[in-house]
Amino acid sequence: MTEIYAMTQGHKFWEKALQMAAKCSWRAGAFLSQKMASNDFEEWERVYCAVENGEVVGFCTLTAKDELPEKYDFTPFIGFVFVDERHRGKRLSQLLINNAVSYARDLGYKKIYIMSGEVGLYEKYGFVKIGECETVYGTTEQLFVKSTNDL
Numbered sequence: 577m578t579e580i581y582a583m584t585q586g587h588k589f590w591e592k593a594l595q596m597a598a599k600c601s602w603r604a605g606a607f608l609s610q611k612m613a614s615n616d617f618e619e620w621e622r623v624y625c626a627v628e629n630g631e632v633v634g635f636c637t638l639t640a641k642d643e644l645p646e647k648y649d650f651t652p653f654i655g656f657v658f659v660d661e662r663h664r665g666k667r668l669s670q671l672l673i674n675n676a677v678s679y680a681r682d683l684g685y686k687k688i689y690i691m692s693g694e695v696g697l698y699e700k701y702g703f704v705k706i707g708e709c710e711t712v713y714g715t716t717e718q719l720f721v722k723s724t725n726d727l
Contacts, residue, residue, distance in 0.1 A: 578633075578668060580675045582622045585615045592632045593625040600658055608637070608656045620683060621652075624675055626659065626668045634659035634668045638676040642691045643711040650719070652680050654690045673701050674727055681724035688724055691717045702726045 583590050590612065598609035610616075612623060618640055626634035635658055642653035654676050659668045680688045690698055691711065695718075699705070703720035711717050 577628070578666070578671065579627045580671050581625050581627060582675060582679060583625060584617070584622065585612070589625050589627060589632055590623070593623060593635050596625075596632045596660070597635060597656075597658075601661065602658050604656060605658060608635070622676070622679060623656075624672045626663075626672055628663065633663040634672055636669075636672040636676060638679060638688075642689070643713060643717065644691065644709055644719070645712055648709065650689045650721075652683075652685055652688055654688060657690075669697075670701055677722065677724050677727060681727075685724055687721050690720045690722075692720065693717055 581587060581589055583593065594609050594612040597605040597612065621639045622637065624636050624638070625632045635656060637655045639653055639655060640651050642655045644650060654673055657669055657672065677688055690703055691709070692698055698720050701722070703722045706719045706721050708716050709719045
């Protein structure tokens with residue numbers, strides 16, 4: 577059975593999620609683990625983790641900003657969506673995303689955004705591509721939006 581947790585620092589799975597992010601095969605995981613280690617989050621922001629049998633097997637975040645330059649006012653963002661390769665195909669990304677969308681709706685947000693280089697992944701979760709934007713890293717990523725009422 578998979579459980580999804582919305583976490584802030586001090587949560588019982590915070591350290592396990594931090595370690596999983598640090599060791600995962602995706603290079604962005606190391607950046608998330610650093611953010612978690614320094615608790616570089618606003619009070620309302622959350623790290624979500626998927627847990628199976630006490631093991632963290634996936635994560636994502638809900639934050640005010642992602643990798644867009646400050647000139648853009650889109651907010652909030654789902655970011656750092658990752659599921660361990662051994663646990664893919666179980667719709668864990670969808671569970672993580674749905675939990676983040678639900679929380680954003682509870683906070684009063686009408687829309688939620690995600691940046692990605694993946695093609696065809698987030699559309700299946702109801703996201704619509706707005707366009708392509710330059711990131712703070714000088715790369716170009718796709719920007720997607722979804723209504724928080726669409727779960």
